[in-house]
Amino acid sequence: MNIDRFDMAVTVTILFLVASIVYYGYAENSVAHEKTSSTRVGSISPDPDISPKISQAKAMIEVGQSKEAVELLKPVASQYPVLAEPHALLGQAYSRDLDYNSSIKEYRLALQIDPDYVDKKSDKYIGKRITASVKECKAQSYFVLGKNPNDVYACSALNDVSYIERMLAGGCN
């Protein structure tokens, strides 16, 4: 069989790709597995114990007891990281408390688990609330970055805002 330079170039490329596959497979496997698992089980049925807490948190947010709602929801969110609702409610609570950076972080987590929160056809839709938080968070972050361009928290917030804006824009996501 005649092997020419083109064969050699393609073979080298294939070997490089195989090496990349081994690298990605070995180096990132455990982290990626966690991420994949956590973002694909948004519709797990919650433990019956947390439903009263969720309802209580909703009532607290409605009457303006945002701080209390946050204290109630934080342990629920950490105990059930694959549920979107606690994160969505935390987003609302932080927003009422004018802590828009934290609000955006929670909304991002909620959307990563369950994109229905920005789907107008879903009864979970809270797109307008999220948009309001996004607007405020952006304004705050640009203000902070204007004074201190290296502010890590502002950059992180804008990263979250960027993701949420893409989700709000719709499309195949």
Add this chain to the structure above:
Amino acid sequence: MFKFPRVNKEIVTVMVAGIVMGTLGVYLAYMGNPRNSGICISCFMENLAGALNLHGNARMQYIRPELIGFVIGGTVAATLSREFKVEGGSSFFVRFLAGVLLILGCSIFMGCPIKMELRFAAGDLTVLSGVAGLIFGIWLGYLFLKRGFYLGEANPMPLINGLMTPLLMVLFLVLLLSKPNFISTSLTGPGAQKAPLLISLGSGLLIGYLAQRSRFCVTGGIGNFIVSGDKTLLSGLVTMLIFSVMASLYLGQFHFGIEGQPGSHLSYGWSFLGMALVGITSIMIGGCPFRQLILASQGSADAGVTVLGMVAGGAVVQGWGITSSNLGPTHAGKMATLMGLTFILAVGLIMRQRD
């Protein structure tokens, strides 16, 4: 005496196809399809696979009438122009896997080459890395063709082989209209975002008809221009872009920039690789995902097998978590892209005809 300039009929046909596709591509999104996804073969295939319960993503389940229209419209056009010719038998298995790879590459980028153009026309600048990747992949594909890559000859086959894809689409139409229990339809998500049935189907039929008559192909248009300077098919792409920009501006779908673009992510490197995979594969099997549907509509059993591969690809990318999201490609998606590129390069190497 004034003489009208001679008009190249081929170029006019391609340009008309481009005008119609560009306009209807934006109009379908305006009428209900996902934003910037008025026409997207990869998204549509994922929706189709979901409707057939080949994957479990409840947000991506719908038998897209546009797909049905493309094939039936193409069959009608081929039959009327006596171009319906049943042939096949050229490396079926490789073509099936190539169909899977086409959808894989598109899912990493979050769109097929047609959606790429529609996204660009809507002002989405995040597609530029995908454009570069597609062009690179096309160039690489032509390198393989130039150095003897050959999948084998297609031979005449019994009529039923050429009719399978159109008949399958008719079956899907019956399933779409009759809504049996075993067909799923999304209530939320991209699968629930759809233009009215008659508009989708009618648009698909018209586009399918014109695409068959004009041989419209994104990768073919770019490739022919790169290799031989032939602008025939490229003129269709250019008119499609112009008219889709105009339609986007008129219908308020235009949003210029990088941020806040629907159905996009900021992982430019992986977009490049994903579309490079689409480019190489498309050139090796004779056309982009859309062109494969049209070839299948005019009797090509080889393209029909590729279409089945695309349906399987739609199931795999959703079921195995390969498809990208607004966060970017998943770990599985990155691995699959690298494996896909390895596979297609290896096929290219093995199937070179050497003197």
